Amino acid sequence: MSENKKNNHLDPGLYVVSTPIGNLSDITLRALDVLKQSDYVLCEDTRHSLKLLNFYKIKKKLVSFHKFNETKKCKEIFDDIEGGKIISLISDAGTPLISDPGEFLVKLAREKKIKVLPIPGPSAVTAAISVAGFSSKFFFFGFLSKKTKERTKELESLCKVASSIVLYLPARDLKKSLEDFKIYFENRMIFIAREITKLHETYLSGTAEELLENIGANDHKGEITVVISDKSVDLEKAEDINLEYEINLLINKMSSKDMAEYLAKKLKISKKIIYQNILDLEK
The missing domain is CATH 3.30.950.10 (Tetrapyrrole methylase, C-terminal domain)
Incomplete structure (x- = not known):
């Protein structure tokens, strides 16, 4: 077990903590507890993250961590964890690494067998x-x-x-x-x-x-x-329409390409679906 359930004590490691995507009330009690126990918090924008920590009266050192300094920071972060420190990684909003910095850090931590734990929460x-x-x-x-x-x-x-x-x-x-x-x-x-x-x-x-x-x-x-x-949305629409009837009205009057374009606009379904039906009928 990574945590002692009795005193909620955290083991040294990297904690990937999800934070609110907008409304500051959207944060878990566990996320707040992890942030409080962290020795420092890695974040994209220290000014932005300070608002969250101040809102919950959490006083922790914030360390700027983004795509431009990610590779340089890794050794220092790993040394700190191996020295017994608890480090949290947060993004400006939501779950870290989801189109946010941290991918390289977590990958390298896994390779070095350093403890990495997710603290689930909000995600857009x-x-x-x-x-x-x-x-x-x-x-x-x-x-x-x-x-x-x-x-x-x-x-x-x-x-x-x-x-x-x-x-x-x-x-x-x-x-x-x-x-x-x-x-x-x-x-x-x-x-x-x-x-x-x-x-x-x-x-x-x-x-x-x-x-x-x-x-x-x-x-x-x-x-x-x-x-x-x-894609099934298009297929459901096609099933509600008698495509065979619509196509037969136009055969010999238009090219297959023109038919597909005309019926796609008229019936509001995909040209690809119509074109395939035209080919099937022509066979």
């Missing part, structure tokens, strides 16, 4: 998927690349994923991303969770095209988590 990923109304089988990708070529490759790969997909977006990229989703996810439903648990918490759902028509100026602000529905 699970919060968004729990209220999106899509399949609970999901693929988490995180942030798309900023480079156009790499981003295109990522989207081409992601559109083949059958399960729900969870992405993080900088708010300023919302419109651009929805334009991309129109192409790669066509009529799959998109769920936007903005400022989860915060004052201006907002949830929007629809196709990428519908969302582009309805997003307001304030929807481009704050932190955004996007859930893209599983």
Whole structure:
């Protein structure tokens, strides 16, 4: 056992502690206890993390830990743990390492057989998927690349994923991303969770095209988590429509490509599904 249940004493090690993603009340009693017992706390932004610790009247040394100094800090951190210290790792919000610093540190700690323990809690990923109304089988990708070529490759790969997909977006990229989703996810439903648990918490759902028509100026602000529905949403729509009848009305009047584009807009289902039906009928 890593903890003595009677006195709640912690063994030396690295504790990966989940913190609130917005509302400061969303923190576990165990997380608070671990932070209180830590010799120091590794965090992305000391000013940001100080607000959390001050809110709970926890006085601990905060050490800046981010992607630019992660590799340099490891030896010192491991030496401290081997010397009997308890060290916590937190991110600015949610569960550390989920698109946040710490991956290299934890990987190296595991290789060196240093004790690493998770202190579970809030995560924007699970919060968004729990209220999106899509399949609970999901693929988490995180942030798309900023480079156009790499981003295109990522989207081409992601559109083949059958399960729900969870992405993080900088708010300023919302419109651009929805334009991309129109192409790669066509009529799959998109769920936007903005400022989860915060004052201006907002949830929007629809196709990428519908969302582009309805997003307001304030929807481009704050932190955004996007859930893209599983592929079965398209298939369910297709089952409710007599595609064979619709296609037969147009055969010999349009090319297969034009038919697919026309019916995709008319019926609001994927071009790929329609095109496959056209090919099956032509056989």
